[in-house]
Amino acid sequence: MDQKIWKDSELEHLGQCPICDSTERDHVCQVDDWYTGTPGIWDYYRCKGCGVFYIDPRPTPDSIGRLYENYFTHEPTPQRERRGIGKLALGLRNDYLNWKYGYRNTPTLKGGRWLMYMLPPWLRWEWDYAARHLPKPAPGRNRLLDVGCGNGEFLAAAQSAGWECVGVDFDLKAVEMARSQGIEAHLGALEAQGFKDGCFDAITLCHVIEHVHDPSELLRECSRLLRPNGLLWIATPNANSLVHRWFGANWLAFVPHHLILFNSTALQQRLESQGFKVKLQHSGAQVQAHWRASTARRIGLKGEAVHTDPFLQTKLGLAYQPLELLVALIPRIQGDVVLCATKVR
Numbered sequence: 088m089d090q091k092i093w094k095d096s097e098l099e100h101l102g103q104c105p106i107c108d109s110t111e112r113d114h115v116c117q118v119d120d121w122y123t124g125t126p127g128i129w130d131y132y133r134c135k136g137c138g139v140f141y142i143d144p145r146p147t148p149d150s151i152g153r154l155y156e157n158y159f160t161h162e163p164t165p166q167r168e169r170r171g172i173g174k175l176a177l178g179l180r181n182d183y184l185n186w187k188y189g190y191r192n193t194p195t196l197k198g199g200r201w202l203m204y205m206l207p208p209w210l211r212w213e214w215d216y217a218a219r220h221l222p223k224p225a226p227g228r229n230r231l232l233d234v235g236c237g238n239g240e241f242l243a244a245a246q247s248a249g250w251e252c253v254g255v256d257f258d259l260k261a262v263e264m265a266r267s268q269g270i271e272a273h274l275g276a277l278e279a280q281g282f283k284d285g286c287f288d289a290i291t292l293c294h295v296i297e298h299v300h301d302p303s304e305l306l307r308e309c310s311r312l313l314r315p316n317g318l319l320w321i322a323t324p325n326a327n328s329l330v331h332r333w334f335g336a337n338w339l340a341f342v343p344h345h346l347i348l349f350n351s352t353a354l355q356q357r358l359e360s361q362g363f364k365v366k367l368q369h370s371g372a373q374v375q376a377h378w379r380a381s382t383a384r385r386i387g388l389k390g391e392a393v394h395t396d397p398f399l400q401t402k403l404g405l406a407y408q409p410l411e412l413l414v415a416l417i418p419r420i421q422g423d424v425v426l427c428a429t430k431v432r
């Protein structure tokens with residue numbers, strides 16, 4: 088860690104795992120903020136007790152805002168005009184999503200839902216992931232909270248399925264964009280919102296838990312906000328993923344905004360200790376997206392280019408199919424840990 092750039096008062100030294108408290112650890116790598124360019128070099132360790140990766144020392148809760156000064160979550164997803172096969176694929180996807188999750192997407196391709204089951208399953212798994220595996224809401228059981236809602240894209244889709252949606256985010260522009268889509272979006276920390284006990288039927292945390300200092304505190308707050316048997320859905324980068332093993336220090340998820348990187352066992356234990364029962368572990372392979380972005384890091388790209396470089400965005404789908412198959416056969420090496428849990432106490 089470069090002490091000249093971050094004052095000692097802006098850092099907290101852990102010396103032990105923030106999840107299981109073990110002091111046994113291996114140094115994994117050093118990373119800079121290749122994503123938004125904040126100065127500083129950070130050390131990742133792997134806990135020998137529970138296997139999570141964590142940064143030590145790390146910014147304090149008061150200083151971590153410096154890492155987010157140029158971090159945007161509000162950019163809308165670019166919409167390309169689709170023709171030919173692209174339009175057919177979109178119709179196929181929409182028919183499947185509308186049927187399975189109750190969305191009202193257009194255009195649709197009649198029979199697409201059945202055709203989907205004749206194709207390799209990871210194609211529909213990707214879309215199940217995008218829908219966060221949430222069942223269609225039951226009447227009177229439809230209050231959904233998305234923590235870290237960004238521009239509200241997911242909530243707008245969930246709203247079309249009948250969910251009554253609430254979002255929370257730190258990014259003012261993201262909150263404004265979500266509001267412009269008719270979403271009830273709140274600015275700031277979840278704990279600061281004053282939501283009542285048990286007021287939500289489902290909560291989603293998509294790539295949020297790796298950013299927080301105290302995951303247990305976040306899970307406790309989610310438990311407080313959920314009604315009994317309410318659903319909690321979590322996705323986070325997988326420390327045991329094949330893409331990490333392949334790319335090492337160039338793995339997409341090694342960026343100082345990610346304070347803790349879980350594996351599925353460690354996350355499941357954390358959930359159980361907070362009164363949740365893990366119902367399902369879903370596929371979060373994310374093979375192509377993670378592979379492309381990690382390749383971009385390896386060749387030295389930085390910032391948004393890691394996700395948007397035109398060469399890496401070219402259609403290489405077929406080349407990834409053997410990898411998709413491998414990861415489908417061995418779920419513990421998938422790109423993201425994706426867990427769905429219910430509140431049992």
Ligand SMILES: [Zn+2]
Pocket residue numbers: 104105106107108109134135136137138139
């Ligand atoms: Zn640990």
